[in-house]
Amino acid sequence: MLKYAKVAVPVPLKQEFTYSFDDGVLNVVPGIRVMVPFGRREVQGYVVDVLDSRPDVGFEIKAVSKAIDKEPLFGKREYELALWMERFYFSSRGEILDVMIPGGRRDSSFGALDFGEPVFKKDVVLTAEQSGAVETVMGAQSGLFYLFGVTGSGKTEVFLQCAERVIAQGGQVIYLVPEITLTHQLAVQVMERFKNNVAILHSGLTDSQRIAQWRRIKRSEVSLVIGARSAVFAPCENLRMIIIDEEHENSYKSGNDPRYHARQVAQKRIADCHGKLLMGSATPSLEAWHLMKDPSRMTRIDLTSRVGGGCMPKVEIADMTHEDGIFGKTLQLEMARTLGAGKQVILFLNRRGYSYYFHCRSCGYELKCPHCDVAMTYHKKTGTLKCHYCGYTQKPTRVCPVCGSLDVMYSGFGTEQVEQEVQRLFPQYRTARLDTDVVSKDRKIIQKTLDEFRAGSLDILIGTQMVAKGLNFPNVQLVGIVLADSGLLVPDFRAEERTFDLLVQVAGRSGRADSNGRVVVQTRMKDNPAIVMASKGEVEAFFDNELKLRKDLGFPPFSRMVNLVVRSPKASVARAFAESLASELRGKAAFFGFDVQVYGANECPIEKIRANFRFQVLLRSFKPSDMLSLLENVLSYTSVPSSVVLEIDVDPVDLL
Numbered sequence: 193m194l195k196y197a198k199v200a201v202p203v204p205l206k207q208e209f210t211y212s213f214d215d216g217v218l219n220v221v222p223g224i225r226v227m228v229p230f231g232r233r234e235v236q237g238y239v240v241d242v243l244d245s246r247p248d249v250g251f252e253i254k255a256v257s258k259a260i261d262k263e264p265l266f267g268k269r270e271y272e273l274a275l276w277m278e279r280f281y282f283s284s285r286g287e288i289l290d291v292m293i294p295g296g297r298r299d300s301s302f303g304a305l306d307f308g309e310p311v312f313k314k315d316v317v318l319t320a321e322q323s324g325a326v327e328t329v330m331g332a333q334s335g336l337f338y339l340f341g342v343t344g345s346g347k348t349e350v351f352l353q354c355a356e357r358v359i360a361q362g363g364q365v366i367y368l369v370p371e372i373t374l375t376h377q378l379a380v381q382v383m384e385r386f387k388n389n390v391a392i393l394h395s396g397l398t399d400s401q402r403i404a405q406w407r408r409i410k411r412s413e414v415s416l417v418i419g420a421r422s423a424v425f426a427p428c429e430n431l432r433m434i435i436i437d438e439e440h441e442n443s444y445k446s447g448n449d450p451r452y453h454a455r456q457v458a459q460k461r462i463a464d465c466h467g468k469l470l471m472g473s474a475t476p477s478l479e480a481w482h483l484m485k486d487p488s489r490m491t492r493i494d495l496t497s498r499v500g501g502g503c504m505p506k507v508e509i510a511d512m513t514h515e516d517g518i519f520g521k522t523l524q525l526e527m528a529r530t531l532g533a534g535k536q537v538i539l540f541l542n543r544r545g546y547s548y549y550f551h552c553r554s555c556g557y558e559l560k561c562p563h564c565d566v567a568m569t570y571h572k573k574t575g576t577l578k579c580h581y582c583g584y585t586q587k588p589t590r591v592c593p594v595c596g597s598l599d600v601m602y603s604g605f606g607t608e609q610v611e612q613e614v615q616r617l618f619p620q621y622r623t624a625r626l627d628t629d630v631v632s633k634d635r636k637i638i639q640k641t642l643d644e645f646r647a648g649s650l651d652i653l654i655g656t657q658m659v660a661k662g663l664n665f666p667n668v669q670l671v672g673i674v675l676a677d678s679g680l681l682v683p684d685f686r687a688e689e690r691t692f693d694l695l696v697q698v699a700g701r702s703g704r705a706d707s708n709g710r711v712v713v714q715t716r717m718k719d720n721p722a723i724v725m726a727s728k729g730e731v732e733a734f735f736d737n738e739l740k741l742r743k744d745l746g747f748p749p750f751s752r753m754v755n756l757v758v759r760s761p762k763a764s765v766a767r768a769f770a771e772s773l774a775s776e777l778r779g780k781a782a783f784f785g786f787d788v789q790v791y792g793a794n795e796c797p798i799e800k801i802r803a804n805f806r807f808q809v810l811l812r813s814f815k816p817s818d819m820l821s822l823l824e825n826v827l828s829y830t831s832v833p834s835s836v837v838l839e840i841d842v843d844p845v846d847l848l
């Protein structure tokens with residue numbers, strides 16, 4: 193018999209499309225993937241409904257080409273979540289299902305699984321603070337909980353014990369970790385404890401392996417799901433708890449459509465199932481910090497001391513204003529002292545490459561990537577200038593390409609130059625570097641380097657973000673932050689928050705097992721509040737202060753924002769569309785009396801990426817429903833020119 197399927201297709205249209213199929217030939221049921229013709233292409237779509245009779249559509253109905261799955265991959269719950277996301281994030285259900293369900297478009301990050309940290313103790317006895325935390329969470333029926341605990345306070349153990357208790361009561365738990373901290377250690381720990389009862393979603397899985405894991409979850413064959421951002425979609429039928437480790441991490445926010453935040457999706461899922469959302473960090477997001485101020489919305493649980501014999505490190509600010517080299521006197525002395533005592537050093541710098549700023553002293557020319565509005569980075573080992581946004585490379589130059597002057601200079605330094613300087617200053621010690629340049633050649637290097645560092649066959653580890661978080665090396669007694677300032681120069685209202693988080697997290701790698709941990713923070717902005725307060729470990733004061741600033745300035749979390757980015761290879765087209773969009777939004781806001789401010793159109797802080805010119809229109813409102821109505825209204829009749837892409841970012845985490 194001829195039947196009809198309503199299919200969500202991954203295109204930016206908020207609707208389903210009807211296709212026919214012969215149910216004697218194809219077994220099409222709601223929840224499976226199908227191939228369907230769409231325009232001149234064949235695309236993978238998601239069947240959301242099956243009808244016996246022909247629906248009333250005024251055009252020819254095409255046929256389903258192929259049924260991909262034998263049994264459903266998603267149900268009503270996932271579909272309804274997709275519809276909620278469609279409204280919340282201005283994406284389309286087809287694009288959302290495509291990211292949600294394995295076998296579609298890959299969400300850019302899945303959590304790598306190649307870090308190693310085999311230090312793990314069986315049968316830990318919880319400290320009083322830890323068990324108090326578990327009791328608080330388990331004593332409640334439902335709600336939001338925040339484990340605010342200093343680095344090394346044993347948050348993981350609290351998470352795992354809560355998960356165990358929920359599972360013992362027959363519930364399912366989703367455990368989210370940031371991409372870079374889906375550690376081998378955590379995986380091993382979880383496998384040991386939960387045996388076959390766990391599904392680990394990581395980037396090493398093929399599509400069909402991911403689908404297999406997904407089916408196990410859906411059939412309730414596992415009780416614990418662990419993974420990065422997109423694991424928040426795991427189709428648990430009996431979801432009782434979602435755990436978000438390192439809640440402040442930006443990797444929980446998707447950088448591509450749909451630009452969802454795992455925390456927001458988790459909150460929605462937990463509200464729907466009346467379960468518990470348990471988050472934790474040493475440096476909460478301002479959003480979470482704001483929620484914690486109201487105990488009726490979120491329960492705050494403090495872990496104030498380090499477990500396992502560690503103490504918080506002593507932090508010193510080293511003023512670099514009058515120092516020339518990469519290493520000031522303080523850091524050099526501390527390094528010599530620490531290494532001399534047979535202890536290890538971690539050096540952190542959030543910039544890779546050798547140097548990154550080419551400047552002509554005759555005419556002022558600054559060399560930038562021809563496709564992006566960003567400075568090129570010089571990589572000495574490969575002898576190239578490279579753009580970190582689009583990967584464009586060129587040969588380094590010794591003359592100014594504009595005026596021909598030879599009076600040019602490269603300045604600023606990255607991890608590659610730090611490594612060279614360390615080898616010069618401390619030739620007798622063994623050094624290794626970890627950053628994406630090293631790792632992109634061979635991912636196994638991470639594991640190998642960390643193993644060597646742990647085993648003590650390396651003395652100094654240099655790196656970017658990669659060495660900043662989650663790592664637990666008892667023998668590290670000094671962390672040197674080579675330059676704390678780079679993140680502060682970025683034109684973004686979250687720059688200070690992000691710098692503060694990073695400094696506290698990096699500092700937290702020192703003194704994990706004893707009381708002699710030290711941190712040296714090199715800076716040319718020694719009075720900056722983020723640097724001062726991170727150094728003093730004044731976490732609460734920083735967040736309270738930052739929250740007050742945000743309130744005074746009307747920034748999130750007190751207001752909400754939507755960032756509309758218009759990009760096109762043609763600057764004039766992008767600008768014209770962005771301007772018309774802005775004036776349309778402004779006009780309609782005034783007409784309806786909506787409480788929405790419209791800023792722009794302006795060039796984005798990074799005006800050009802991958803040869804696309806970028807303009808932004810920023811919306812801000814203290815009444816989010818007004819903002820969403822306004823946007824819905826204007827988008828309903830706006831047609832985006834074909835050479836233009838419009839990105840809609842609700843609650844953006846950066847405005848670059």
Ligand code: ADP
Pocket residue numbers: 311312313316317318319322341342343344345346347348349499500664
């Ligand atoms: P956090 O996530 O809060 O920074 P971790 O969860 O990484 O801290 O814990 C730090 C270390 O302390 C880990 O090696 C962990 O195994 C250990 N640990 C956790 N709880 C206890 C405990 N109750 N007793 C002893 N060691 C513990």
Ligand code: ZN
Pocket residue numbers: 552553554555556557592593594595596597
């Ligand atoms: Zn010049």
Ligand code: ZN
Pocket residue numbers: 561562563564579580581582583584802
């Ligand atoms: Zn580029």
